[in-house]
Amino acid sequence: MTDRTTDHPSERTAGIEHADREQVTTLTRAARRASLVLAQLSRAEKDRALRALADALEASTEAIVAANGEDLARGVADGMPQGLQDRLRLDADRVAAVAQAMRDVAGLPDPVGEVVRGSTLANGLQIRQVRVPMGVVGMIYEARPNVTVDAAALGLKSGNAVILRGGSAAASTNVALVEVLRKGLADLGLPEDAVALLEGGHGAVRALMTARGEVDLLIPRGGAGLIQSVVTESTVPVIETGIGICHVYVDAAADLDKALAISLNSKTHRPSVCNAAETLLVHEDVAGTFLPRALTALHEAGVTLHLGNRSEVVARAVDIPYAEATEADFSTEWHSLEMNVRVVDDLDAAMDHIRRHGSGHTEAIVTEDRAAARRFVAEVDAAAVMVNASTRFTDGGEFGFGAEIGISTQKLHARGPMALPELTTTKWIVEGDGQTRS
Amino acid sequence: MTDRTTDHPSERTAGIEHADREQVTTLTRAARRASLVLAQLSRAEKDRALRALADALEASTEAIVAANGEDLARGVADGMPQGLQDRLRLDADRVAAVAQAMRDVAGLPDPVGEVVRGSTLANGLQIRQVRVPMGVVGMIYEARPNVTVDAAALGLKSGNAVILRGGSAAASTNVALVEVLRKGLADLGLPEDAVALLEGGHGAVRALMTARGEVDLLIPRGGAGLIQSVVTESTVPVIETGIGICHVYVDAAADLDKALAISLNSKTHRPSVCNAAETLLVHEDVAGTFLPRALTALHEAGVTLHLGNRSEVVARAVDIPYAEATEADFSTEWHSLEMNVRVVDDLDAAMDHIRRHGSGHTEAIVTEDRAAARRFVAEVDAAAVMVNASTRFTDGGEFGFGAEIGISTQKLHARGPMALPELTTTKWIVEGDGQTRS
Numbered sequence: 001m002t003d004r005t006t007d008h009p010s011e012r013t014a015g016i017e018h019a020d021r022e023q024v025t026t027l028t029r030a031a032r033r034a035s036l037v038l039a040q041l042s043r044a045e046k047d048r049a050l051r052a053l054a055d056a057l058e059a060s061t062e063a064i065v066a067a068n069g070e071d072l073a074r075g076v077a078d079g080m081p082q083g084l085q086d087r088l089r090l091d092a093d094r095v096a097a098v099a100q101a102m103r104d105v106a107g108l109p110d111p112v113g114e115v116v117r118g119s120t121l122a123n124g125l126q127i128r129q130v131r132v133p134m135g136v137v138g139m140i141y142e143a144r145p146n147v148t149v150d151a152a153a154l155g156l157k158s159g160n161a162v163i164l165r166g167g168s169a170a171a172s173t174n175v176a177l178v179e180v181l182r183k184g185l186a187d188l189g190l191p192e193d194a195v196a197l198l199e200g201g202h203g204a205v206r207a208l209m210t211a212r213g214e215v216d217l218l219i220p221r222g223g224a225g226l227i228q229s230v231v232t233e234s235t236v237p238v239i240e241t242g243i244g245i246c247h248v249y250v251d252a253a254a255d256l257d258k259a260l261a262i263s264l265n266s267k268t269h270r271p272s273v274c275n276a277a278e279t280l281l282v283h284e285d286v287a288g289t290f291l292p293r294a295l296t297a298l299h300e301a302g303v304t305l306h307l308g309n310r311s312e313v314v315a316r317a318v319d320i321p322y323a324e325a326t327e328a329d330f331s332t333e334w335h336s337l338e339m340n341v342r343v344v345d346d347l348d349a350a351m352d353h354i355r356r357h358g359s360g361h362t363e364a365i366v367t368e369d370r371a372a373a374r375r376f377v378a379e380v381d382a383a384a385v386m387v388n389a390s391t392r393f394t395d396g397g398e399f400g401f402g403a404e405i406g407i408s409t410q411k412l413h414a415r416g417p418m419a420l421p422e423l424t425t426t427k428w429i430v431e432g433d434g435q436t437r438s
Numbered sequence: 439m440t441d442r443t444t445d446h447p448s449e450r451t452a453g454i455e456h457a458d459r460e461q462v463t464t465l466t467r468a469a470r471r472a473s474l475v476l477a478q479l480s481r482a483e484k485d486r487a488l489r490a491l492a493d494a495l496e497a498s499t500e501a502i503v504a505a506n507g508e509d510l511a512r513g514v515a516d517g518m519p520q521g522l523q524d525r526l527r528l529d530a531d532r533v534a535a536v537a538q539a540m541r542d543v544a545g546l547p548d549p550v551g552e553v554v555r556g557s558t559l560a561n562g563l564q565i566r567q568v569r570v571p572m573g574v575v576g577m578i579y580e581a582r583p584n585v586t587v588d589a590a591a592l593g594l595k596s597g598n599a600v601i602l603r604g605g606s607a608a609a610s611t612n613v614a615l616v617e618v619l620r621k622g623l624a625d626l627g628l629p630e631d632a633v634a635l636l637e638g639g640h641g642a643v644r645a646l647m648t649a650r651g652e653v654d655l656l657i658p659r660g661g662a663g664l665i666q667s668v669v670t671e672s673t674v675p676v677i678e679t680g681i682g683i684c685h686v687y688v689d690a691a692a693d694l695d696k697a698l699a700i701s702l703n704s705k706t707h708r709p710s711v712c713n714a715a716e717t718l719l720v721h722e723d724v725a726g727t728f729l730p731r732a733l734t735a736l737h738e739a740g741v742t743l744h745l746g747n748r749s750e751v752v753a754r755a756v757d758i759p760y761a762e763a764t765e766a767d768f769s770t771e772w773h774s775l776e777m778n779v780r781v782v783d784d785l786d787a788a789m790d791h792i793r794r795h796g797s798g799h800t801e802a803i804v805t806e807d808r809a810a811a812r813r814f815v816a817e818v819d820a821a822a823v824m825v826n827a828s829t830r831f832t833d834g835g836e837f838g839f840g841a842e843i844g845i846s847t848q849k850l851h852a853r854g855p856m857a858l859p860e861l862t863t864t865k866w867i868v869e870g871d872g873q874t875r876s
Contacts, residue, residue, distance in 0.1 A: 040816060119838060125827055127837060132819070134849055212670075216849050232650075232673060237850045258872035265874035377867050378478060381573070389563055389870030398875070399565060399866075400557060411572055411654050411863035412675045413851040425849035428837075429815050432827030434696035436703035437836070 016210065020203040027196050028214035031136045031161035034191035038159045039133050041190075043110035046157055049188050053156075054102040056184035057149065057177070061095045067176035068145070075169055087144050088169055098146045105153040108402040111420040112159045126431045131424040133159030135216040138198075138208055140230055142167040142222035148177045152195045154403055158423040161191075163215070165198040165205055167222075175199075209234040217423070221406050224333070239418065242409030243333045244274030244361035246391045249350040249376070252285040253369035256293070258388055259286075262366055263294055266391040268301045272335050274407055275362050275394040279330060279340040281350045284310070287343045292318050298339060308342035330357045347372050351379055358382060360409045362394040383409055383416040454648065455641045462645040465634050466652035469574045469599035472629035476597045477550070477571050479628075484595055485544035487626050491594075492540040494622035495587065495615070499533045505614035506583070513607055525582050526607055536584045543591040546840040549858040550597045564869045569862040571597030573654040576636075576646055578668055580605040580660035586615045590633045592841055596861040599629075601653070603636040603643055605660075647672040655861070659844050662771070677856065680847030681771045682712030682799035684829045687788040687814070690723040691807035694731070696826055700804055701732055703828040706739045710773050712845055713800050713832040717768060717778040719788045722748070725781045730756050736777060746780035768795045785810050789817055796820060798847045800832040821847055821854040 041049075057064070068090040075085055090098070111131050118128030137160045139151045148166055155162035166174040174197055182192035198208055209218065212235045220230035224243050231240050248266050250259040266277035280298075282290055291314040298305060299320045306325040307315055315322045325340050330353070332340075344350045354363050364386035365376040373387045384394040394417060396404025401419035408414040414422040479487075495502070506528040513523060528536070549569050556566030575598045577589045586604055593600035604612040612635055620630035636646055647656065650673045658668035662681050669678050686704050688697040704715035718736075720728055729752040736743060737758045744763040745753055753760045763778050768791070770778075782788045792801050802824035803814040811825045822832040832855060834842025839857035846852040852860040 036817070039819075121836070121838060125831060129854070135819070235670060237848065239850075255872065261872060261874050269875050373869075379474070381477075381570070382865060384866040384868060386868045387870065388872050389868050390874040392875045393563060393868055393870075393873070394866070398559070400559060410675065412677075415864050416567070416866045426853050427820060428822040428832070428854045430822060430824045430827050430831055431811075432825065432831075434693065434699060434826050435831070436699050436828040437707050437830045 016207050017203045020200060020207040023200060023204055024198070024207040024211050025214065027163055027198060028136055028211050030193035031163055031196060032214070034193035035133065035135045035159070035161040037191050038156065038161060038194055039112070039135075041159065043112075046110065046159070047106035049185070049190060050102050050106040050153060050156060052188055053152075053181055053184045054099040056180050056187075057099040057102070058096060060176075060180045061092050064090060064095055064173065064176050064180065065092060067172040068170075070172040071170055074172075080169070084169070088173075090145050090173055094146070098149045101146070102149060102153045105157050105403060108157065108420060110157065111424050114421070116426055123435050124433065125435055128429050129426045130429060131421065132427050134423055134425050136161050136163065136214065137423060138163045138165070138211075138215045138218040138236070140165045140205065140208070140218065140220045140222075140226065142169075142226060145170040145173040145177060147221060148174050149181075150403075151405075152178075152181050154405060154420060154423060156194060158420050160216075160423055161194045161196075163196050163198055163208065165208065206233065209236060212236050216425075219405060237413075239406070239408050239414055239422070240410040241406035241418075242274075242361065243359050244276065244407075244409075245279070245331060245333050245357060245359040246275060246277045246362040246364070247279045247281055247350075247354050247358060248277045248364045248366065248391060249281040249344075249347075249354070250283060250286060250290055250294075251347060251350075251365055251367035251369065251372050252283040253372060254283070254286060254290075254366040255368055255388075256286065256290050259290060259366040260293055260297060262364065262388070262390050264297055264301060266364065267298065267303060267339050268337065269390065269392045271337050274333075275391050276335075277339070277362075277364070277391045278332065278334050279342065279353075279357070281342055281344050281353060282311075283347070283350070284343050284345055287311075287314070291341070291343070295320050295322075295341065298341075302337045304338040306338065306340045308340075310343035311341045333359070347375060351376065354380055354382075361407065362386065362391040364389060364391050383407065454645050458638060458641040458645040461638060461642055462636070462649050463652065465601055465636060466574055466649055468631035469601055469634060470652070472631035473571065473573045473597070473599040475629050476594065476599060476632055477573075479597065481548035481550075484548065484597070487623070487628060488540050488544040488591060488594060490626055491590075491619055491622045492537040494618050494625075495537040495540070496534060498614075498618045499530050502528060502533055502611065502614045502618065503530060505610040506608075508610040509608055512610075518607070522607070526611075528583050528611055532584070536587045539584070540587060540591045543595050543841060546595065546858060548595065549862050552859070554864055561873050562871065563873055565866060567864045567866050569859065570865050572861055572863050574599050574601065574652065575861060576601045576603070576649075576653045576656040576674070578603045578643065578646070578656065578658045578660075578664065580607075580664060583608040583611040583615060585659060586612050587619075588841075589843075590616075590619050592843060592858060592861060594632060596858050598654075598861055599632045599634075601634050601636055601646065603646065644671065647674060650674050654863075657843060675851075677844070677846050677852055677860070678848040679844035679856075680712075680799065681797050682714065682845075682847075683717070683769060683771050683795060683797040684713060684715045684800040684802070685717045685719055685788075685792050685796060686715045686802045686804065686829060687719040687782075687785075687792070688721060688724060688728060688732075689785060689788075689803055689805035689807065689810050690721040691810060692721070692724060692728075692804040693806055693826075694724065694728050697728060697804040698731055698735060700802065700826070700828050702735055702739060704802065704830060705736065705741060705777050706775065707828065707830045709775050712771075713829050714773075715777070715800075715802070715829045716770065716772050717780065717791075717795065719780055719782050719791060720749075721785070721788070722781050722783055725749070725752070729779070729781070733758050733760075733779065736779075740775045742776040744776065744778045746778075748781035749779045771797070785813060789814065792818055792820075799845065800824065800829040802827065802829050821845065
């Protein structure tokens with residue numbers, strides 16, 4: 001790909017300080033040069049590097065933990081809540097885990113070089129479409145510093161140079177981690193610019209987001225606010241790892257034991273992540289039998305209930321506290337032990353509700369009726385559609401990918417859990433013996 | 439996908455007239471409703487529709503030709519050049535050809551429903567990734583009215599509703615064509631909103647480009663100016679059908695007869711399209727033998743030559759007129775019978791030139807040396823890389839796709855010739871028996 005810097009005429013690039021633009025261009029040019037080397041590495045070379053870098057991280061545990069201690073001290077002084085401190089903390093055990101995760105990536109198949117399709121044409125030309133690295137991948141993320149190492153590992157494995165912008169809370173930790181990785185790369189005779197940290201303020205971030213032609217792919221990971229601002233402000237290609245307003249629909253023909261287990265698991269297994277279910281829809285035919293059990297079980301699991309009209313009467317009957325669900329509630333990603341419950345007339349009403357409130361992430365039906373399952377699978381438009389399975393299964397690890405960068409809710413390029421192949425593009429190779437067009 | 443309209447906070451959406459936003463939202467909502475029906479059609483139903491619409495077009499030849507006559511008369515009155523008049527003209531024969539192209543699409547495989555990959559997980563869950571329509575696809579294009587019918591045909595075949603914005607020169611023709619298609623759809627009991635025309639001024643186009651959440655994919659087809667403005671101004675996903683600054687590199691180990699044929703074909707077969715070669719690079723070891731033949735042949739084919747230093751001396755020796763190549767020339771898409779020629783030191787110099795000046799479209803090497811071919815194929819980053827074949831082969835029809843929407847030069851989602859599969863996205867279907875995560 002050409003490394004000519006494209007003009008930036010759009011309003012989105014207006015107001016970006018010259019110094020920020022220069023800093024980013026310096027970084028991206030270095031990343032581009034590094035990416036040319038990475039693109040030619042064999043899997044064996046990349047895996048050897050990953051294992052060596054894992055060792056380097058462990059060998060630098062003291063320095064990393066010390067830097068992390070600086071971040072924690074600063075956070076505590078700023079009144080950082082315990083939960084966030086825990087997410088920020090990188091102690092010796094966690095450094096070891098992060099290093100092991102890097103070794104695990106070495107064990108994954110190399111997406112680069114995969115032949116996606118090919119054929120021999122009538123005129124004898126042999127064409128094939130092969131996977132190649134994206135080139136320069138940016139990642140903007142919040143909080144947990146292990147994302148820094150994950151991103152570097154997945155980038156390296158897929159032949160990409162990565163430019164990382166972590167959260168300010170983990171600033172010292174990220175500097176320490178990237179220093180170790182860069183030195184490790186240099187010791188291996190590989191370009192240290194394969195991994196770089198973007199420092200500076202919001203102006204630098206905006207310059208990264210608008211570095212069209214220099215950054216091939218930008219992935220935001222974090223809260224809805226971060227993702228939305230990256231998606232709307234970027235001129236470089238972005239993958240939207242969107243919000244998850246996921247539904248579990250208990251059909252008239254549902255096995256109610258499965259329905260209970262799936263509803264509970266989808267909400268409570270890990271309520272703060274995107275594939276947790278926010279709304280339980282129940283067919284009116286089974287509401288009388290199912291809702292008493294379900295509301296009780298959810299309540300006992302600590303879930304705050306937001307109920308539609310026809311669910312409220314059940315809650316009152318079994319003496320469970322609840323809030324009245326508002327229309328806005330049905331379009332809310334609770335990120336916690338809170339759930340909407342609504343009785344629906346039928347499958348069509350359930351799918352209509354999902355169409356209006358879903359975010360295209362994960363939608364599940366519980367049913368033993370083949371026709372209902374087939375309709376739900378065919379007509380619900382989301383990254384993942386489940387039949388008789390918890391929404392929590394939309395996950396790269398669960399899908400057997402061995403890694404996960406995030407879960408895309410957009411339709412272009414990647415949809416659902418993203419792993420190594422999603423960090424690649426393709427090119428066509430055409431081999432002939434002098435063919436020309438007549 | 440949710441049909442909630444997303445807020446448009448970005449500067450790009452500022453200044454869009456309320457009336458334009460309303461018009462576009464009305465169109466996109468109708469298209470979304472239509473797309474839900476199209477997504478469920480079988481291939482047989484879609485093919486039947488395509489053939490019926492082809493018949494409807496032919497049955498309306500008189501009305502279409504008359505509308506086209508209005509456009510031509512207006513164009514002539516405005517001083518439209520003969521060449522553009524010819525591109526605009528839709529006579530009876532061309533209507534028949536356009537109808538036949540629609541029938542040809544019926545003969546293509548249906549991308550919807552293809553199972554891309556799948557597996558059974560350790561816990562018994564069966565997962566599969568299947569192709570589904572994008573949903574609502576917009577197309578902004580210039581000039582030739584047959585694109586209106588092509589887009590509708592490819593959209594319908596891939597289960598998408600399309601919103602079309604053609605060039606103003608073909609306004610009456612496009613209105614007539616879309617009227618026939620919409621009536622034909624209604625006669626078939628299918629939603630007429632599967633095909634719609636976006637009317638209005640530039641404000642309406644901007645509203646379409648920023649209809650995030652309403653338009654799933656936007657494809658611009660036309661000149662560099664149109665494409666750039668769509669790419670930079672859009673907030674909806676866009677596929678960049680970019681410019682083609684393509685190269686033919688004649689290596690030290692090239693078969694010079696093949697090199698001559700490929701060089702000529704790549705430039706002169708159809709000089710105005712994106713896969714025409716703009717620059718000929720020649721290894722210095724063969725320049726003395728090859729250049730006299732090549733420059734003479736190119737000159738005799740009517741090609742205006744822009745020559746680097748070491749090529750000039752050859753041109754003077756064989757008494758051929760030329761212009762001195764400037765650095766800017768090497769980054770120019772000539773779109774005509776003009777070509778840059780430059781002698782390079784070696785393969786590395788050739789690839790370096792391509793890296794600096796290429797647009798990531800198509801790059802060709804002519805060589806009999808396996809190592810040189812393998813390096814070129816591995817290290818040149820473009821949508822298509824040829825060995826001993828004309829650059830003119832980067833084409834959906836030539837690749838056997840049976841259709842082509844355009845040639846993408848971006849890296850996300852589609853790269854190279856785009857056809858039916860590129861108008862689809864995927865979703866994961868997970869089938870279980872009550873599995874939950876522990």
